[in-house]
Amino acid sequence: MIEVRNIEKSYNGKVVVNIPALTVNAGEAVGLVGNNGAGKTTLFRMVLDLIRPSKGEVFLKDVNVAQSEVWKSYTGSHLDDGFLIDYLTAEEFFKFIGDLHGLTEGDITERLLPFMDFFNDEILNQRKYIRDFSKGNQKKIGVAAAALSNPELLILDEPFANLDPSSQIRLKNLLRNMREQKRITMFISSHDLSHVIEVCERIVILDKGQLVQDMQTNENTLRELETYFTV
Numbered sequence: 504m505i506e507v508r509n510i511e512k513s514y515n516g517k518v519v520v521n522i523p524a525l526t527v528n529a530g531e532a533v534g535l536v537g538n539n540g541a542g543k544t545t546l547f548r549m550v551l552d553l554i555r556p557s558k559g560e561v562f563l564k565d566v567n568v569a570q571s572e573v574w575k576s577y578t579g580s581h582l583d584d585g586f587l588i589d590y591l592t593a594e595e596f597f598k599f600i601g602d603l604h605g606l607t608e609g610d611i612t613e614r615l616l617p618f619m620d621f622f623n624d625e626i627l628n629q630r631k632y633i634r635d636f637s638k639g640n641q642k643k644i645g646v647a648a649a650a651l652s653n654p655e656l657l658i659l660d661e662p663f664a665n666l667d668p669s670s671q672i673r674l675k676n677l678l679r680n681m682r683e684q685k686r687i688t689m690f691i692s693s694h695d696l697s698h699v700i701e702v703c704e705r706i707v708i709l710d711k712g713q714l715v716q717d718m719q720t721n722e723n724t725l726r727e728l729e730t731y732f733t734v
């Protein structure tokens with residue numbers, strides 16, 4: 504589903520991402536972990552063609568993301584609040600995203616149903632613009648919008664950040680259900696090691712832009728990651 508070939512990204516002569524090869528298979532859920540500045544967001548931005556690599560290429564389903572728009576129809580993503588339209592209400596934003604994917608209002612309502620507990624009565628019918636929501640609630644809107652089109656590929660940058668503990672657990676369950684029921688391919692970064700392990704079957708570690716570990720999750724993974732990140 505995702506194939507990263509020899510990508511490198513430099514800023515001001517400094518290499519911030521350098522990945523010779525990374526493949527995410529269809530139906531796989533891969534967690535991306537790494538310390539601040541490791542290059543996670545930069546990698547996601549290259550995968551989504553928001554920035555271009557200094558070298559190398561990214562392919563989604565064998566299509567070079569820089570040479571086609573076709574992958575956008577089956578890819579849902581939320582990296583940051585720049586993905587939102589802050590002068591719309593949450594309903595207007597979901598309608599906007601739904602229209603892009605040819606969804607009716609009925610489709611949108613139905614597809615948001617699984618998110619109702621996660622929304623905790625604080626997202627819909629609030630009569631306020633997205634810019635006036637809390638950071639955590641903005642994140643909820645972005646994650647739901649990313650999932651709205653039932654994408655084949657879902658890319659989320661730190662989806663658990665800014666969420667209260669109940670919302671983190673609800674999101675974890677939502678993502679696991681999506682993965683199990685719809686076989687959505689997921690590429691998710693997180694600083695929360697335990698959540699990302701529970702959602703993802705495979706974890707890759709980025710360190711100073713390099714892919715230093717690639718492991719299948721098992722009962723020892725949390726301990727291994729904690730050991731890795733203990734300095």
Ligand SMILES: Nc1ncnc2c1ncn2[C@@H]1O[C@H](COP(=O)(O)OP(=O)(O)OP(=O)(O)O)[C@@H](O)[C@H]1O
Nearest residue numbers: 514515519537538539540541542543544545546709
């Ligand atoms: N536009 C830019 N100009 C210069 N340097 C940049 C730019 N974007 C990212 N960088 C640098 O690239 C490196 C990787 O940043 P990135 O945001 O990808 O890391 P990250 O792993 O997502 O970090 P965090 O966990 O803190 O969000 C950092 O050193 C950052 O300062």
